[in-house]
Amino acid sequence: MSILQGNFKEFIDIKEEFINWMITNVSGGNYYKNQFSSNINKLRDELHLYENKYQESFDDKLFKINSGEFRNEINRTTLNIYNKETLFSEFNKNHFSERPRAILGNKNYIKFLNEYFGNIESVDQSKIKNDMSYKASLNQILYGPSGTGKTYHTINKALQIINEEEEKKLDWSDRKSVKELFDKRVDEGRIVFTTFHQSMNYEDFIEGIKPEEPENEGDPVIYKIKYGIFRNHCIEASFEIAQLREDDITEEVLDFSILYDRFIEDIEEKLIEGDLVELEIKNGGKVIVEGISQQRNIIIKHHSGEITYTVSKARLTKLQAAIKELDQVNNINDEFRSIIGGSNSSAYWSVLNAIRKEKVIIPQNKEKRKYTFEEKKEVVFSLSKADFKNKKGKPFVLIIDEINRGNVSQIFGELITLIEDDKRLGMDEALEVTLPYSKEKFGVPPNLHIIGTMNTADRSVEALDTALRRRFCFEEMPPKYDLQELEYDIFGQKAATVLKTINNRIEKLLDKDHAIGHSYFLSKDEGKIVDSFYKNIIPLLQEYFFGDYRKIGLILGQGFVRLKEWEKTDGVFADFDGSTDYADREVFEIIDYRKIRDYKLKFNNADVVMNFAKAIKVLMKQTIE
Structure with a gap:
């Protein structure tokens, strides 16, 4: 049933395959088979209804799967089906006792997809390390509970994407060497690391108007358009592609930049002295230079007119x-x-003609040139869409930690569409937008990779913006129990087994998104594991369960949670109506063995003096003495 032998990059309509599967392989006994086997058109009509509602909710095809990206497609479809905050979810609740989700969920359609595509699991990390030709998705998000190594793994992934000679020779088991190379790539500008937060906005990430501190006291504050993190990195990535051009246009652009800057300086000196600055136009007439703007553009007007024209x-x-x-x-x-769109052609001709007439010799430095960021901007602005065609360029990586803690729609703005693989510059469906502040055309280069991390305990995957989920590949980072660093004992108990026991109970009481990550258990001696319990694990449980110590007790056992003892008094509360309603309420507390030495627990009709080691045994439901 696998299609892997065929064309691995085409969209496949698998609705009919799923219909056949439904009436022969349903997981819920013979319920659906009895309903649909005698009337297959009834199932076909229902699926058509689900398909339309899915399209309306997610702007995505339910039964058309890209075979070349089938794992990402299955992950995205699963997230959409179980998203509780969409039009599809409302439709599901009001339709045949949530039958749409039952038919399309993990036991039926999702199960069918996994079988159809051969149950191929995601690429193993060890294979990636040995095969650096692994092709990473341009936009990916690592998601999972706290402490599962999401940020830790972004370092590895970023270097795997860079994939230069040093990365190929890197000993991936030597963490110090990995981190040193990562820091080197950051210093080179190839990798940028940032963190989203509630205060992050479009102006910080793309561009905005920001004040500049005056050079002299008493001077007015000047406001200028400043690029944000993302746009700056796009300039760096685009400049890398500019250097792939076979001609000398990069140096020509920079040489012209120098000529332009010198021309501006000369004009400013003349204007300060009160001189009239005139430039010749093509028909033999002349225009006047009115001034120089804060953005270093030239303001031109005609002798007989009041309208000014800006030459950028x-x-x-x-x-x-x-x-x-x-x-x-x-x-x-x-x-x-x-070439440049609508503008006053005479004004541009006059300035370009004047600059070319200047007899200025620019020294040619034959050594490898180091470019300033402003010079890189000049070159990138000179690029056309054709310059990106069939150009790869060295990869650049933007790591966004805690991507779900920011308002992604607000931060990315209109650029959320431009980050799609097929909307990148150089692609057949490439798009550019005019940015609201600078009014400049902008597109995302094809060599810029985005890696995000998301803590599922902070906000579940299903609650993420649909537009964001459609444009990212998601890779789950669950707790790992087979790590070598977990092969040690915690007071006689296997560390991995203790962690798995805790997480199984959390999943029963809450969900797997709030599991405890393996990093809280990695290679810790007895003293460190005690600190980890009281400084990390127990505070997380208190947050997850909103201080419900009964549930925390169900996870950790009575070796860690006990009923709080109260002094017998006539009354705990001040005199007030209803105070007696709470007088007999049970209150629980955490037992901190770093401070308490005399806690006793009745076990097999005997009082056992407890300590942390015995509490772990109780957690694991073992006998204590």
């Missing part, structure tokens, strides 16, 4: 690269607008 450095750079001889331009309106 970015557009002028594009004209410089595209037009070799100004004298050979016949219709400047048509030719200029085909």
Whole structure:
């Protein structure tokens, strides 16, 4: 039944396959078989209804699966089906006692998908380490409970994506070497690490208007458009692609940038001295330089007019690269607008002509040049969509820790669409948007990878924004019980077994999203494991269960939780109506063996003096003496 021998990159409509599977392999006995086997069209009609509602809710095809990304498709479909905050969830609640989810959930459709695609599991990390040709998704999120190593693994994943000679020779078992190489890539600008939080916004991440401190006391505050974390990294990644061009356009752009800056300086000096600065236009007339803007653009106006025109450095750079001889331009309106869009062509012609007439010699440095960020911006602004076509470039990585703690829709804004693989620059479906502050065109380069981490105990996967989930590949990071670092005893008990026992009970009482991560148990001696219980594990349980010590007791046992003893007094509460309703209420507390030495627990009709080791035995339901 596997399709892996066929075309591994096409969309497959598997509705009919699922219908056949439903009437022969249903998990719930003969219930659905009896309902649908004699009337297969009834099942087909129901699935058509589910399909339409799914499309409406998630803007996604329910039964069309991309065979080349089937594992991601199955994960995303599962998340959508069990999402409790969508139109589909409302439809499910009001339709045949939640039958849509029963038919499409883990016991039927999801199970069918796994069988259909051969039950192939996600790529094993050890294979990735040995095969650095592993192709990572451009956008991925590692999700799981606290302490499962999500942030820890982003370092490995980022280096696997970079995949240069040092990464290929790296001893992945040597954590110190791994971290040193990661830090080196951060210093080089190849990897950027950031954390989302409630105060993060579009202006921090993409671009915004920010104040600049005046150089001199008493000068007015100047507000400028500043790039955010994401846009800065996109510039770095795009510049890497610019350097793949076979011509010398990068150096030409930077040389022109130097000429432009010197031209601006000369004009400013003349304006300060009160001189009239005139520039020749193509028809032989002249225009006046009105001034220089804060953004270092040239303000032009005609002698007989009051309207001013702005000549920007970015557009002028594009004209410089595209037009070799100004004298050979016949219709400047048509030719200029085909390159830079609508603008005052005469103003641009006058400035470009004036700069080219300047007899300035730029020293040529034959050594490998180090580019400033401003120079990189100049080059990137000169790129066209065609410059990204079939260009890979060295990969760059943006790591977003705690991605679900920020308002992703607000932070990414309109760019949430641009990060999709097929919407990246150079792709057939590439998109660009005009940014709201700078009014500049912007697209996401194809060599920028995004790795996010998400704590499922903080906000479940299902509650994430649907637009975000559709554009990311999700990789679950559950607690691992087979790690070598867990192969030690905790007061006579296997560390992995203790952790698994605790998590099984949490899953029964709450869910697996709130499990305890393996990092709280890794390679700890007896003193450290005691501290880990009281400083990490028990506080997490108190948070998860909102101080419900009965449930905490069901997880840790009466060796860690006891009924609090109260002094016998006439009354605990102040005189007030209803105080007697709470007088007999039971109150529990955590037993802290770092402070308590005389706690006794009755076991087999005998009082046993307890300690941490015996409490662990009680947790594991073993005999104590």
